[in-house]
Amino acid sequence: xxxxDIFKGKEVLVTGGLGFIGSNLSIELVKLGAHVTIVDNMLxxxxxxxxxxxxxxxxxxxxxxxxxxxLSMNHLVKGKDFVFHLAGQVNHVDSMRNPIQDLEINCxxxxxxLEALRHCNPSARIIFAGTRGEYGSSVKLPVDEDHPTNPKxxxxxxxxxxxxxxxxxxxxxxxxxxxxxxxxxxGPRHHMAHDEYGVFNWFIRxxxxxxxxxxxxDGRILRDFLYVDxxxxxxxxxxxxxxxxxxxxxxxxxxxxxxxxxxKRIVEIAGSGKEIFTEFTKEREEVEPGDxxxxxxxxxxxxxxxxxxxxxxxxRRTIAYYRTYKKEYW
Ligand SMILES: NC(=O)c1ccc[n+]([C@@H]2O[C@H](COP(=O)([O-])OP(=O)(O)OC[C@H]3O[C@@H](n4cnc5c(N)ncnc54)[C@H](O)[C@@H]3O)[C@@H](O)[C@H]2O)c1
Numbered sequence: 176x177x178x179x180d181i182f183k184g185k186e187v188l189v190t191g192g193l194g195f196i197g198s199n200l201s202i203e204l205v206k207l208g209a210h211v212t213i214v215d216n217m218l219x220x221x222x223x224x225x226x227x228x229x230x231x232x233x234x235x236x237x238x239x240x241x242x243x244x245x246l247s248m249n250h251l252v253k254g255k256d257f258v259f260h261l262a263g264q265v266n267h268v269d270s271m272r273n274p275i276q277d278l279e280i281n282c283x284x285x286x287x288x289l290e291a292l293r294h295c296n297p298s299a300r301i302i303f304a305g306t307r308g309e310y311g312s313s314v315k316l317p318v319d320e321d322h323p324t325n326p327k328x329x330x331x332x333x334x335x336x337x338x339x340x341x342x343x344x345x346x347x348x349x350x351x352x353x354x355x356x357x358x359x360x361x362g363p364r365h366h367m368a369h370d371e372y373g374v375f376n377w378f379i380r381x382x383x384x385x386x387x388x389x390x391x392x393d394g395r396i397l398r399d400f401l402y403v404d405x406x407x408x409x410x411x412x413x414x415x416x417x418x419x420x421x422x423x424x425x426x427x428x429x430x431x432x433x434x435x436x437x438x439k440r441i442v443e444i445a446g447s448g449k450e451i452f453t454e455f456t457k458e459r460e461e462v463e464p465g466d467x468x469x470x471x472x473x474x475x476x477x478x479x480x481x482x483x484x485x486x487x488x489x490x491r492r493t494i495a496y497y498r499t500y501k502k503e504y505w
Contacts, residue, residue, distance in 0.1 A: 178416065179411060179415070182204055182208060186210050186255045186257075187204050187256065187259065189201050189258075189259045190259070190260045190262035192213030192215055192237070192261065193225060194223050194224075194227070195222040195365040196304060196360065196403065197215070198227035199403045199404070201231060202231050203404075203408075205235060207411075211234070213235055213238065214239075222366040224503065226500070241284070242287060243279060243283055243284045244287070245287050248290075252291045252296045257299065257302065259301075259304070260288060261304045262280070263280060264280040264281055264333075266371050267331075268462070269371065271461065277329050278333055281333035285337040288301070289344045289350065293344065293348050293350060297348065300352070301353075302352070302355070305338045306334045306356060307359075307399075308334065309334055309356055310326075311324065313466055313467055316468060319472065328462035342354065342423070345420060345421045351420040351421070353420050353422060354422070354424070355425075356423060356425050356469075357401070357427075358425070358426060359398050359400050359401065360402075361379075361400055362403030362489060363403065363496035365403075366504065367497065375437065378438055379490070379497060381448050383494065383501070385447040385448055386449075392454075394434045394438065395433050395434075396433065397432065397433055397468060398437075398466075398467055399427040399430065399431060399469050400428065400486060401427055401428055402488075402492075402493075404484060408483075409474060409478075419477055424478075425469040425474060426471070427469030444487065444491055445494050
């Protein structure tokens with residue numbers, strides 16, 4: 176059976192399912208015939224948006240609750256085959272301004288979910304969406320999974336900790352868990368309200384509005400930008416591969432692109448906007464890890480996943496989406 180066929184008729188819980196990645200994943204799961212339940216607390220200043228799931232609003236169940244709520248989680252995990260854990264405090268800058276909230280959501284919330292699985296449904300599988308930020312500053316490129324982890328901000332620390340919790344529950348309690356370390360991801364259904372996280376989509380907004388696109392420093396920092404459909408496919412392929420559990424996987428394209436080149440390509444494709452250089456804010460500089468691009472050998476060899484969307488195609492599709500649905504995101 177092809178990996179994607181296994182989701183047909185399955186019960187799936189998506190935490191953070193009203194956000195960027197969770198909503199794109201939920202839509203794909205519904206297409207594959209899964210019964211999707213979303214849990215999301217609509218944390219202010221993050222990506223939760225009911226419009227994100229408009230096309231599946233009659234097909235997915237939505238529970239407005241918090242992953243830190245034990246009673247809710249105990250109830251919601253029952254009968255599920257898979258749990259995709261995408262609820263999180265995702266704002267790097269906020270994680271430094273309000274570290275206790277970050278810790279509470281990313282660590283305490285993950286532990287509540289794992290305990291719910293242990294007590295109420297130990298046979299479910301959990302897939303955790305961590306971040307490439309767990310590596311901190313790269314000491315060699317491309318970065319593989321054995322690279323040292325020296326997180327630069329609290330968000331990256333709490334993601335690394337949550338990842339370790341998932342792996343401990345896999346090891347000790349045999350609750351099958353797999354963890355992704357996800358690179359910068361962009362595409363439809365990302366919030367567009369501010370520039371504090373998800374700077375790629377912020378560049379798209381500025382280009383669509385024919386405004387200046389602010390590139391920090393000299394724009395030469397390298398990143399690995401992944402289109403969201405490719406990320407969704409990686410989540411599904413990891414979930415559907417027995418040999419992927421108990422392990423950690425980089426997800427990226429492996430292709431380095433500078434912020435400077437990125438801004439130029441967005442301007443070219445949008446036909447509007449203008450790149451300008453600006454100084455790093457102090458808050459940004461403090462958590463900026465520098466160049467990053469992923470070595471994706473492990474995920475490709477273990478699951479067969481490879482990214483398919485070129486940067487140009489991804490930018491084109493993202494611009495087309497926001498030009499059509501601008502009023503839902505601005
Ligand atoms: N987007 C990226 O480039 C990227 C990169 C690496 C890792 N990730 C990780 O992927 C996950 C999803 O990120 P995203 O980009 O979709 O962000 P997002 O802000 O669009 O979505 C996160 C969702 O989680 C919800 N949420 C937050 N706290 C919650 C709580 N306590 N209980 C229930 N729901 C809660 C929010 O309301 C939001 O809808 C996060 O864990 C993030 O750290 C994202």
